[in-house]
Amino acid sequence: MSGPIVGKRRLRAELRRLRRERELTQDLVAAEMEWSLSKLIRIENGTVAISVSDLRSLLAYYRVHDPRTVDELLELARAAKRRMWWDEYRPTLSAQLVTYVGFEAEAARVGEWAPIMFPTLLQTRRYAHATTDAESPAAERRVEFHLRRQEELFARSEPPRLQMLLDESVLRRGPVPGDEALLVDQLEHTIEVAQRPYADIRVVPLSAGYHAGWDGDFTLLEFGADDGVLYRQHLLWEEPELISAYRGVFDHLLQRALSQEATIDLLRQIANELKTG
Numbered sequence: 001m002s003g004p005i006v007g008k009r010r011l012r013a014e015l016r017r018l019r020r021e022r023e024l025t026q027d028l029v030a031a032e033m034e035w036s037l038s039k040l041i042r043i044e045n046g047t048v049a050i051s052v053s054d055l056r057s058l059l060a061y062y063r064v065h066d067p068r069t070v071d072e073l074l075e076l077a078r079a080a081k082r083r084m085w086w087d088e089y090r091p092t093l094s095a096q097l098v099t100y101v102g103f104e105a106e107a108a109r110v111g112e113w114a115p116i117m118f119p120t121l122l123q124t125r126r127y128a129h130a131t132t133d134a135e136s137p138a139a140e141r142r143v144e145f146h147l148r149r150q151e152e153l154f155a156r157s158e159p160p161r162l163q164m165l166l167d168e169s170v171l172r173r174g175p176v177p178g179d180e181a182l183l184v185d186q187l188e189h190t191i192e193v194a195q196r197p198y199a200d201i202r203v204v205p206l207s208a209g210y211h212a213g214w215d216g217d218f219t220l221l222e223f224g225a226d227d228g229v230l231y232r233q234h235l236l237w238e239e240p241e242l243i244s245a246y247r248g249v250f251d252h253l254l255q256r257a258l259s260q261e262a263t264i265d266l267l268r269q270i271a272n273e274l275k276t277g
Helices: 004-021 026-033 039-045 054-061 067-077 085-092 095-104 125-130 137-154 168-172 180-194 240-256 260-276
Strands: 108-115 161-167 199-204 216-221 229-232 235-237
Touching: 004 039, 004 067, 004 095, 026 039, 026 054, 039 137, 039 229, 054 067, 067 240, 085 137, 095 137, 095 229, 095 235, 108 240, 125 137, 125 180, 161 168, 161 240, 168 199, 168 260, 180 199, 180 260, 199 240, 229 240
Parallel strands: 108 161, 161 199
Antiparallel strands: 108 216, 216 229, 229 235
């Protein structure tokens, strides 16, 4: 069953395909449906959801009569309006982050490069608090939201393939100067996650020198045969060429990274060093 974000994405792609397959322009379809052109454009861009009744009429106009196909597309339209757990956090989140989490919730693979701090999906509560900008009810709400993200994602019957690449400096840079216990707790939590069957956590060592990842952090989400989604600088990108380029960067970093076993050994080593002072 699709969630609202992925459901809307799949539906808009299918509606564009059906229109182009029939060699129809947006102006012609809008006129025939007695819609404004802007309404059709917003539906095909995914900025508004299409009602079930409007979708039935549009599919009839496109001559889509196969019951199974019609039912699948109607279910995508219903999914686009389904309320999800993150809806209660919307007042404290950006629209881009809400959309991203909707994609993440259904991803088959989450690949993230983290050169500055531990990725949100790996953070402990203490680490998340220490890296939140301000102490306020809204900031506390954001911490709760990110911890809920972890809980919901990893509780899936089939969690996504979690592939995290961390720069070695992340392991040695605590968010609070002098609070070694906080960083030790974060390192030990990362070791625990790294040993889960769906996780592949690697460190890119300082000895790797200059590499393509110096351009900054990013996350790649994949959905089986889908082109996927890129999240970078708090923005979502769906252009296939850009996603392909960042897959290349990720693969380059993966080649420079330590093995999973060597990564866990390094995490333990640094944690022990911090404990013994």
